[in-house]
Amino acid sequence: MVAAGQVRSRSRRFVVLLLGVLLAVLTLSTLMAPPAHADDVNTTKYSYIFSGNVKYNNKPLAGVDITVSGNGYKAKVKTDEKGQWSVGVPKKKTYTITLDESTLPKGVIVTKGANEIQAKFGFTDEKSVNFFLGKGERQVVSFTDQLIGRAISGLNFGLMLALASIGLSLIYGTTGLANFAHAEFVTFGAVMTFAFSVLLSFPLWLAVPLAIVLSGALGWILDIGLWKPLRKRGLSIVQLMIVSIGLSLGLRYVFQYFIGGGTLQLPDTGSTKITLFGPVVLSRTDIISMSISIVVLVAVAYWILRTRTGKATRAISDNPALAAASGIDVDRVICLLWILGAALAGLSGILWAYFRPGIKWDMGWQLLLLIFAAVVLGGLGTAFGALVGSLVVGLLVEISTLWLPSDLKYVAPLTILIVVLLFRPQGILGRKERIG
Amino acid sequence: MDWGFIFSNTASWLLAPETIAYAIATVGLAVHFGYGGLLNFGQAGFMALGAYGYAISILTFHLPWWAGILVGMAAAVVFAFILGLPTLRLRADYLAIVTIAAAEVVRLLFNSTIWESVTGSANGLGGYHESFDAANPIPPGTYGFGPFQFNANDWWMRIFGLAVLAVALVVVWLLMRSPWGRVVKGVREDEDAVRALGKNVFSVKMQVLVLGGVLGSLGGVVLALPSAVVPGVYLPSLTFFLWTILLLGGAATIMGPVLGSLTFWLIMAFLSVLLPAMSSAGLLPFMTTVQAGIVRFIIVGAALMLIVVFRPQGFLGNKKELTFNAR
Numbered sequence: 001m002v003a004a005g006q007v008r009s010r011s012r013r014f015v016v017l018l019l020g021v022l023l024a025v026l027t028l029s030t031l032m033a034p035p036a037h038a039d040d041v042n043t044t045k046y047s048y049i050f051s052g053n054v055k056y057n058n059k060p061l062a063g064v065d066i067t068v069s070g071n072g073y074k075a076k077v078k079t080d081e082k083g084q085w086s087v088g089v090p091k092k093k094t095y096t097i098t099l100d101e102s103t104l105p106k107g108v109i110v111t112k113g114a115n116e117i118q119a120k121f122g123f124t125d126e127k128s129v130n131f132f133l134g135k136g137e138r139q140v141v142s143f144t145d146q147l148i149g150r151a152i153s154g155l156n157f158g159l160m161l162a163l164a165s166i167g168l169s170l171i172y173g174t175t176g177l178a179n180f181a182h183a184e185f186v187t188f189g190a191v192m193t194f195a196f197s198v199l200l201s202f203p204l205w206l207a208v209p210l211a212i213v214l215s216g217a218l219g220w221i222l223d224i225g226l227w228k229p230l231r232k233r234g235l236s237i238v239q240l241m242i243v244s245i246g247l248s249l250g251l252r253y254v255f256q257y258f259i260g261g262g263t264l265q266l267p268d269t270g271s272t273k274i275t276l277f278g279p280v281v282l283s284r285t286d287i288i289s290m291s292i293s294i295v296v297l298v299a300v301a302y303w304i305l306r307t308r309t310g311k312a313t314r315a316i317s318d319n320p321a322l323a324a325a326s327g328i329d330v331d332r333v334i335c336l337l338w339i340l341g342a343a344l345a346g347l348s349g350i351l352w353a354y355f356r357p358g359i360k361w362d363m364g365w366q367l368l369l370l371i372f373a374a375v376v377l378g379g380l381g382t383a384f385g386a387l388v389g390s391l392v393v394g395l396l397v398e399i400s401t402l403w404l405p406s407d408l409k410y411v412a413p414l415t416i417l418i419v420v421l422l423f424r425p426q427g428i429l430g431r432k433e434r435i436g
Numbered sequence: 437m438d439w440g441f442i443f444s445n446t447a448s449w450l451l452a453p454e455t456i457a458y459a460i461a462t463v464g465l466a467v468h469f470g471y472g473g474l475l476n477f478g479q480a481g482f483m484a485l486g487a488y489g490y491a492i493s494i495l496t497f498h499l500p501w502w503a504g505i506l507v508g509m510a511a512a513v514v515f516a517f518i519l520g521l522p523t524l525r526l527r528a529d530y531l532a533i534v535t536i537a538a539a540e541v542v543r544l545l546f547n548s549t550i551w552e553s554v555t556g557s558a559n560g561l562g563g564y565h566e567s568f569d570a571a572n573p574i575p576p577g578t579y580g581f582g583p584f585q586f587n588a589n590d591w592w593m594r595i596f597g598l599a600v601l602a603v604a605l606v607v608v609w610l611l612m613r614s615p616w617g618r619v620v621k622g623v624r625e626d627e628d629a630v631r632a633l634g635k636n637v638f639s640v641k642m643q644v645l646v647l648g649g650v651l652g653s654l655g656g657v658v659l660a661l662p663s664a665v666v667p668g669v670y671l672p673s674l675t676f677f678l679w680t681i682l683l684l685g686g687a688a689t690i691m692g693p694v695l696g697s698l699t700f701w702l703i704m705a706f707l708s709v710l711l712p713a714m715s716s717a718g719l720l721p722f723m724t725t726v727q728a729g730i731v732r733f734i735i736v737g738a739a740l741m742l743i744v745v746f747r748p749q750g751f752l753g754n755k756k757e758l759t760f761n762a763r
Binding site: 069070071072073074096178230233235237238239241242243245246247248249250251252253254256257260365369372373376405407408410411414415417418419421422425 | 550
């Protein structure tokens with residue numbers, strides 16, 4: 001989201017875009033005729049063939065490295081003097097096709113993030129794959145600017161992580177259940193927003209609250225329909241935990257059943273970037289998302305510290321039996337926590353769908369371990385611990401990408417989680433007695 | 437619908453390497469959870485280490501296949517120590533969270549592009565079969581009957597897998613009826629009582645974690661024998677499938693994992709052919725063929741919930757030997 005695109009001025013980007021589109025049209029039209037002397041790899045060996053034509057400003061680019069990989073297969077090809085290439089693959093499945101940007105001539109780049117394409121065969125056994133090239137230099141941003149950009153991004157991520165974590169932590173504190181299905185509320189919120197805003201074309205200001213209310217309703221239904229009866233049955237916390245794992249597994253595939261395996265987008269996803277000051281560049285959605293998170297988190301903090309139910313929650317976390325004896329309706333409070341936790345997680349899912357961007361059936365699951373890391377880091381069962389832990393995890397995830405490749409960005413918080421348990425198992429804000 | 441195909445395809449899973457590999461890894465999980473009471477949710481990590489240890493030692497270090505297996509087992513031992521040191525003193529649910537996180541770290545590291553030349557990144561590794569196939573004592577040809585017709589190499593990997601499974605079962609059976617096994621079960625039932633008898637509970641738990649982890653890595657090796665090692669296989673869902681198998685068969689039983697794995701794979705294979713076939717025959721008008729393929733995973737999730745609630749001892753287990761009363 002940061003690096004390349006944003007430093008370029010708007011008009012220049014427009015030119016690049018125009019060039020890209022022109023190029024695409026040109027390449028597509030040349031492809032109508034079968035490729036003549038493309039550099040071929042395995043095209044006689046296998047019957048499924050990817051091919052393409054790399055051109056810039058209508059001039060073919062020779063010697064550009066293209067890699068086709070996937071399904072345990074990998075092949076590399078260089079474009080010939082006509083800019084053409086083709087690669088045979090063993091299976092009619094999805095492959096990742098990557099263009100090595102360092103082999104492009106100076107001053108030519110693949111326009112924003114598209115040097116990797118997931119290509120899939122249609123009805124035929126051949127598929128043409130084209131990259132959008134444009135004029136431009138790969139951008140170099142100073143380290144401090146990168147750090148600030150990542151930190152703000154991490155703060156944004158940490159805030160939405162906090163929304164998801166608080167419910168998990170409060171439910172753990174009051175019932176002892178480590179709920180592995182909590183992240184499904186995250187997916188549910190995003191999927192419901194998609195259903196209302198895209199499928200039913202509701203405006204966003206209506207679709208988002210509806211999705212949050214429905215997430216809360218799902219939490220309520222799960223509590224009265226599943227968790228409360230199981231608590232009454234006297235299941236141990238380990239049994240409850242395994243039930244939540246089964247529920248998570250089942251729900252995830254229910255989502256996949258309805259929305260498929262691909263990525264869906266919410267309306268207004270790629271909004272324009274606004275430079276606030278210096279290196280701080282945020283999109284409108286980022287600003288709205290962070291404001292919503294902060295307002296909601298402050299409200300939750302007020303609720304926990306000042307209201308009767310909030311106090312009752314803390315009392316139950318401390319000692320459920322004593323709380324019940326002093327006249328607190330434990331079941332009612334727990335039910336409220338399920339509704340609140342689920343609604344917050346649903347909201348977090350909506351914000352995350354804009355941050356990632358996109359909605360996927362297993363998006364919540366990708367977040368779950370980070371939620372656990374945040375909650376354990378902050379101290380299991382404490383609401384404010386969840387907040388602190390989430391911010392730490394969010395910052396870690398984003399800032400670690402300065403040194404680690406982005407495919408390892410979730411490794412840092414998970415490693416920290418293990419290390420924290422070595423030295424301070426009760427977490428940052430937890431009390432020693434909780435770990436038993 | 438072609439019932440002949442549906443049934444023969446289902447039956448072939450009786451002897452599939454996947455069925456055998458899942459059974460071996462679940463025996464490891466039975467040692468962890470069934471006998472030792474340890475909530476390990478990272479068995480997929482142990483399996484990944486076994487599979488990658490095997491493949492990498494053959495491809496990168498040109499070791500023979502049996503040495504590759506030993507490397508995989510050694511990696512599992514190291515991983516068990518790393519995992520156990522911070523968590524075995526903590527409460528059960530902490531172990532669950534840490535093991536699942538650690539297994540994900542292992543998968544993400546194998547998935548990363550940093551070591552692509554060694555690990556193959558997201559595409560995984562293949563083409564390490566030569567050494568194992570060269571050790572095949574069966575003369576080339578196709579053997580078997582009905583749905584169980586395989587060529588010599590396919591039989592070799594199945595027989596090898598079954599042999600590993602048999603050895604694992606015998607070892608676990610002997611260990612669990614030994615004095616050491618009684619201490620392990622004692623730790624599961626009441627840690628403090630065992631500690632009062634002067635046993636080192638932490639050390640016993642660590643031994644249990646190592647033993648079950650090594651069995652998990654052997655499961656990973658057997659899973660890697662037929663085709664390739666791909667990081668996308670070793671997701672947490674793999675661990676959850678193993679848990680479903682374990683609880684289906686019975687956690688603290690010797691034959692439970694085998695029975696569980698057979699049941700799990702036969703039902704999965706049956707549904708994987710039956711549901712799409714029913715859908716394309718128009719019997720399931722409300723779902724597409726792709727959706728029909730997903731339904732079986734929803735059923736697995738529901739089944740896991742139902743087993744834990746209504747029959748936590750599984751097919752073969754003894755209700756008295758339940759290990760859910762973790763502190």
